[in-house]
Amino acid sequence: MDSSAAAADRYTYSPRLRWQPEVEEYFAAAYGRDRFARISEALAHPSCYSCIRVNTLKSSTDAVMQKLINLVDQNGICGGINCLEIGQQKGGDKTHEGISLVHKCPYPGLDNVIFVQGSGPHVLDYESQPEQSVKEVIVSRKCAESVLRGAQVYVPGVLACSAHVEKGDKVAVSVAVEKPADDSGWTVGITRGTVLQGVQSDVHYEERKGLYIGQGITAMSRSGIFRVLHGVAVEMTERVYRLPSFNDVLEGEIFLQNLPSVVAANVLDPQQGERILDMCAAPGGKTTAIAILMRDKGEIVALDRSHNKVMDILKLAAEMDLNCIKAYKLDALKSVRKINEAGNVGITDNCTGATVTLGEDSDNCTGSSTKVNAEFTKAGEDSSTTSVVQTGRYHPNFYTSSVFTSVHYICSIRL
Numbered sequence: 496m497d498s499s500a501a502a503a504d505r506y507t508y509s510p511r512l513r514w515q516p517e518v519e520e521y522f523a524a525a526y527g528r529d530r531f532a533r534i535s536e537a538l539a540h541p542s543c544y545s546c547i548r549v550n551t552l553k554s555s556t557d558a559v560m561q562k563l564i565n566l567v568d569q570n571g572i573c574g575g576i577n578c579l580e581i582g583q584q585k586g587g588d589k590t591h592e593g594i595s596l597v598h599k600c601p602y603p604g605l606d607n608v609i610f611v612q613g614s615g616p617h618v619l620d621y622e623s624q625p626e627q628s629v630k631e632v633i634v635s636r637k638c639a640e641s642v643l644r645g646a647q648v649y650v651p652g653v654l655a656c657s658a659h660v661e662k663g664d665k666v667a668v669s670v671a672v673e674k675p676a677d678d679s680g681w682t683v684g685i686t687r688g689t690v691l692q693g694v695q696s697d698v699h700y701e702e703r704k705g706l707y708i709g710q711g712i713t714a715m716s717r718s719g720i721f722r723v724l725h726g727v728a729v730e731m732t733e734r735v736y737r738l739p740s741f742n743d744v745l746e747g748e749i750f751l752q753n754l755p756s757v758v759a760a761n762v763l764d765p766q767q768g769e770r771i772l773d774m775c776a777a778p779g780g781k782t783t784a785i786a787i788l789m790r791d792k793g794e795i796v797a798l799d800r801s802h803n804k805v806m807d808i809l810k811l812a813a814e815m816d817l818n819c820i821k822a823y824k825l826d827a828l829k830s831v832r833k834i835n836e837a838g839n840v841g842i843t844d845n846c847t848g849a850t851v852t853l854g855e856d857s858d859n860c861t862g863s864s865t866k867v868n869a870e871f872t873k874a875g876e877d878s879s880t881t882s883v884v885q886t887g888r889y890h891p892n893f894y895t896s897s898v899f900t901s902v903h904y905i906c907s908i909r910l
């Protein structure tokens with residue numbers, strides 16, 4: 496193979512999804528092998544559109560579309576990537592690759608949703624400087640998913656980098672995907688800080704073939720990337736999928752959210768004045784969707800086990816001007832306990848745990864009553880530092896709705 500053919504083979508994006516054998520067998524039997532192969536193929540690639548939910552308490556779908564059009568006309572919102580053209584397709588010369596369009600969501604009941612069309616996969620030229628060997632960065636899967644949705648590469652997402660990378664270097668960015676580990680779990684098998692050799696003797700050389708998601712310019716040196724805790728490591732200049740970044744765009748008026756998550760909140764059909772429990776809530780996508788459907792009237796108890804993520808929920812709620820969301824740090828796994836024989840509510844001995852007993856009585860046609868007795872740590876307080884911990888008693892009656900969906904961890908209960 497000559498060097499350009501080898502590069503074309505190597506610097507591509509053609510990921511293959513790996514399943515645990517029993518899972519694969521199950522789905523193959525359910526869908527048929529061919530159909531399941533097509534589903535697996537589709538799941539390995541990012542969506543070609545972004546889905547935006549409008550905060551209809553602050554704006555309207557039409558007004559947001561108009562603002563996006565104006566923003567693009569003024570500055571573009573793609574961070575230097577030629578990918579976004581919003582509104583009507585303007586003239587025949589705009590049909591080249593890279594054009595994106597904005598549409599209202601065509602599905603009934605989702606008129607608060609806007610789609611922004613992206614493009615890809617694109618074939619990129621990674622070897623534009625043939626006299627130099629390609630410098631490389633490997634990022635985590637989570638980081639890669641964000642990059643393919645328009646984000647930059649941030650420091651925590653970088654797992655490995657070539658030697659001698661300086662600020663301003665052009666780098667090829669690939670993704671590390673999990674593979675089966677010895678203990679029957681999954682691992683990426685790369686220690687953070689690994690030096691990439693860029694030669695075939697490099698242990699990670701073969702496994703990143705076909706997993707290149709784009710290229711960019713380093714915003715700091717290799718040593719900086721692994722020394723600092725925050726910041727952009729690589730400014731992406733080319734991506735195999737091009738979608739606009741909505742970072743800092745129309746803050747509080749829009750939320751980027753996958754369509755199934757928007758639908759999950761709609762299916763719950765929350766009403767004004769109700770009380771809803773969202774047990775794995777951060778960053779607050781479904782919580783805020785539910786709050787808006789309730790027109791911010793009622794109460795949503797939003798739980799997350801991570802203190803920082805609880806702060807994210809509160810930040811998002813404040814940005815969106817939503818006052819009905821109360822966020823608490825609580826491990827949902829410790830918040831539900833089966834009823835004991837006597838039908839008593841147990842009390843946990845963990846200061847951040849909650850005890851929930853599912854009772855048999857029901858005074859509501861949609862579900863059974865659920866008594867809750869919990870001690871919780873209020874958002875903004877750190878349960879690991881006893882000097883600042885203040886726990887409060889929490890003892891409402893919960894009424895489960897017929898909807899108890901696990902789509903994207905939503906775990907919402909009508910109280």
Ligand SMILES: C[S@@+](CC[C@H](N)C(=O)[O-])C[C@H]1O[C@@H](n2cnc3c(N)ncnc32)[C@H](O)[C@@H]1O
Pocket residue numbers: 756774775776777778779780781782798799800801804825826827828829903904905
């Ligand atoms: C995929 S995110 C949830 C997304 C969220 N429902 C939304 O719509 O934006 C999963 C969240 O669940 C939280 N989480 C996972 N296990 C949890 C548990 N046992 N108790 C509380 N939160 C948990 C994680 O910290 C993470 O923030």
